[in-house]
Every structure is written in C-alpha cells, then in structure tokens.
Amino acid sequence: MNRVLAVLRQPFVLDVRALALLRVAVAAVVLVDLAVRATDLEAHYSNMGVLPLHVLYEHNWNPYELSIHTSSGLWQVQAVLFLLAASAAIALLLGYRTRLMTIVSWVLLVSVQNRNPLISQGGDDLLRMLLFWGIFLPWGRVYSLDSRQQPPPTSLTTCSAATVAYVVQLALVYWCTALLKSGVEWTQTGTALYYALSLDQILLPGGRLLYPYPELMRGLTFATYYMELLLPFVLFIPWRVAWWRGLFIGTLVLFHLGISLTLFVGLFFLINWASLPGLLPPAAMDWLERKLVPRARRLGTRLTQWRTGWQWPAPTWRSPVRVHLTAHIEHAPQSVKLLRAVRNTVVGVLLVYICWWNFDTVTSTRLAMREQFRWLGYLFRIDQHWGMFAPAVFKDDGWYILEGTTAEGRKIDLNRSGAPLTYAKPAAVVSLFPNDRWRKYSENYLFVSNAFMRPYYCNYMLRIWGENSAHPRLKQLEVIYMKEVSLPDYKTTKPSREVLCGCAP
Incomplete structure (x- = not known):
C-alpha cells in the first residue's frame, strides 16, 4: 500500500527550487501588470475617470468583495497603493519575508482587480490564483533572502496539499477552457481561429500571416481544442513524471508564444508562462543550477564586494546532482506538525470548493453550486471562469x-x-x-x-x-x-x- 501511495503522489512532488522560480516569475508579472495599470491611474481608478466609485457601487459591486482601492477616489491615493503593491512584489521576487509579502501582494492584487472589473480578462484570474496558492507553497525556501536565515533544506522536493492544489489548478484552467468551447466552430467546422483572426480589434501581424490559409487555421483550431482538453491529463501520470511535465511545459510555451504573435491579449501569455516554472523537474533544475548559479554567484560577489565588502555565501546544500531527491517530512515539534496538518486540511477544503466552482461553470446538473455557497469564492476571489473565446468566437x-x-x-x-x-x-x-x-x-x-x-x-x-x-x-x-x-x-x-x-x- 505504501508503495502504491508513493507512486500516486509522484505527480504532486515538486522541486523547491522550481517553486522559487515560480515565485520570481509571478512577482515579475505582478510588477509588469502594475506598470501597465499605472499608466491609467486617473482613467481607471479615480472618480475623475471612467468608473467613479458611486457608479462602481451601483452597478458592478458584489457585497462580499473587498477593495482597499475603493477607500478613495483620488488618483494620488491610488498611486500610493500602487507603490505599496510594487514594493511588496519586489520583496516577493527577492524572497524577503516571503509568506507575508505573498499575502500582501495577493490582497493588493485582489483589491485593484475589484476596483475596476470592467478591464479584467482571463489572465487576471490565473495571476490571482497563483498568488493565492503561493501563500501555502514553500516558494521562499531557497533562492531567497529568507533562506539565509534558515538551515539548509534536508530535501529539495516537497509534496503537500498546496502542491496538489497548484497542479490541479493548472489542469482546471485548460480543461474548463476546452469544455466551455461548445460552439460548432470549435467542435465541428473548425472555423474558430478564422473568426478570431477576423477580429481586427485583436489581430496582430502574426495573425495576418496565417489568415489567408483556411485549412491551416482549421487544423490549428482542432489542435487547440484537443490540446486544451487532453494535455492536462499528462500532469497526473505517475510514471516518467519529468518527461510528461517537460511535454506539458514545452507545448504550452509554444502555444502561448503563438497566441502572443497573432492576437492582442495583453499579459495573458506572460501570466500563463509564469504559471509553469513550478513544474520543472529536479533534473532540469540541476542543469539550470550548473549553468546559472555559478555565474550569478560570481556577479553577486563582484557587486557586493564593490559596495560592502560582503562575500557571497557558500551554497546552503550539497550539489543538487548528489542530493537524493525524494519527498521528505522533516523532523519537527508536535506543534509544527499540527500546524502543517491544519494548513493541509484548509488547502484541501479550498481545493474541493474550487473544483466544485469550476465544475459548476461547465455543467448544468443537480450538483451545481447554490448561490448561498458562493460568498466564499467572492470574498477570497477564488472564483474563476476560463471562458476564453467560449462558447464561440465573437462575430x-x-x-x-x-x-x-x-x-x-x-x-x-x-x-x-x-x-x-x-x-x-x-x-x-x-x-x-x-x-x-x-x-x-x-x-x-x-x-x-x-x-x-x-x-x-x-x-x-x-x-x-x-x-x-x-x-x-x-x-x-x-x-x-x-x-x-x-x-x-x-x-x-x-x-x-x-x-x-x-x-x-
């Protein structure tokens, strides 16, 4: 039985170094998102703009949602909140007080999204959820300022309810996207990409190159639909996990690169790219460390010696090539184990709730979520809808x-x-x-x-x-x-x- 359980948990065993890269990528995208939003502080977030607070409250407000950005209609106050969010994101990127900065970044991201829902797109849901699950992930354990104050990790892999939630969340994005594409353009005629590239409001030069070839667009339409529907299954195959994850990451990197070259979707492709590093297998992280860490350490040594005379610290663990990578629960006091159990229970309940929410968006059954249960999703903004170009493309x-x-x-x-x-x-x-x-x-x-x-x-x-x-x-x-x-x-x-x-x- 133990051997069976060990095999079944393999898809959810993640490398803490990969999770650190996930943290850096998510924080970087948050900073880019803030930079784009900051160009419209008055227009999108003040009472002098297109959505004054009284209009928001009258037409677009959910009583369960919270927003610090609604505390004032002045763009100057919004600027201060944006600076706070940027500071928290930079601290998160560097791994300084990682869990606290993750919470602060998540709260401020939810706040700014709630301030103006008229400019939100599907990628915002994913960015919000990555930060939310990051609260429970050990993505500050290595490659962070925090790690200097901690003993070396006894294992570079981790498995918990949070890692399960992260993997399942990625799968839900693509499963629900495919299941919501119920129009005949996706499932029968294969003309969805033709109609998407007919939308001049989002057409980019790369799309113009594809547009004259209807059969190519038809093939790409079906390839997109079945890729989104079937690819997530590889995340749950418990054998040759590294190979399947490589397939998942490589396919989606190319997929979103194609989207970014053909359609104007803002940060959507960057957010999806940023969601992938946490899946990198240990072998990939070993290779990256051999190539990148020595160079980074040499650069850091030069910079710190020039400024303070401080020496770059020696590695906090043995060479990852020689570390036995296996999921490991460190010896800890009973109170720590109890806290870990409570955290896993909370994450497990939230994951079931989110799966239920997503199930409700793609089906109409007796198991549909009742309205009285939705307050939790709105309060913590774990509500989500992955209807990109669904059920059909706009004409x-x-x-x-x-x-x-x-x-x-x-x-x-x-x-x-x-x-x-x-x-x-x-x-x-x-x-x-x-x-x-x-x-x-x-x-x-x-x-x-x-x-x-x-x-x-x-x-x-x-x-x-x-x-x-x-x-x-x-x-x-x-x-x-x-x-x-x-x-x-x-x-x-x-x-x-x-x-x-x-x-x-």
Missing part, C-alpha cells in the same frame, strides 16, 4: 470613432489625435488601444447591459481633450462604433454607424 467586430464637433462646426476624430473625421477602417484597428486594459474596456462598452458606463467614458474623453489648450474647443462629442460582422469565406457585412453615446461641455 461582431468594428472600430471606434470619437466624433468631435468643434465650435466652428468641423468634424474631427479624437481617437486619431484630432485628425479630420473619416469612417474608413484604420489600417490597424488594434493600434487605437493604448493597452489591453483599454481594449477590454471597449469590448465591455458595447454590451447593452453596460450602457450605464457610456456617459462616463464620453465625458472623460471630452474633459481630457479640453485640458490641452492646443486642442480646438468642442461643442459636442459622440462615441461612434462602426460595426462590421464577420461572415464565412472571408466576407463581412457593410460597416454600420452606431452612436453609443453623446455628450457636451
């Missing part, structure tokens, strides 16, 4: 025109820096968006259910335009959407002009 496409009328009666387009008005399609529609947050906002702007948000965007753009004395004064601004529906066989409907909102000074 409605188009581009925005901010049609301004000057005091002299001239028509200009604020979306093109005040150029003379034209209804012709831009050469690159995707270039109209400063970043993916604005692209996602514009997508939500179209929905009738979000009509409440339209005047705030219109008035914000009118105010920003008027603050520049070099701009001509406007007497009216209309937000126009030139709607163009994608049809089969490289056809589209004639663009139609839709006035979404109008405002005046």
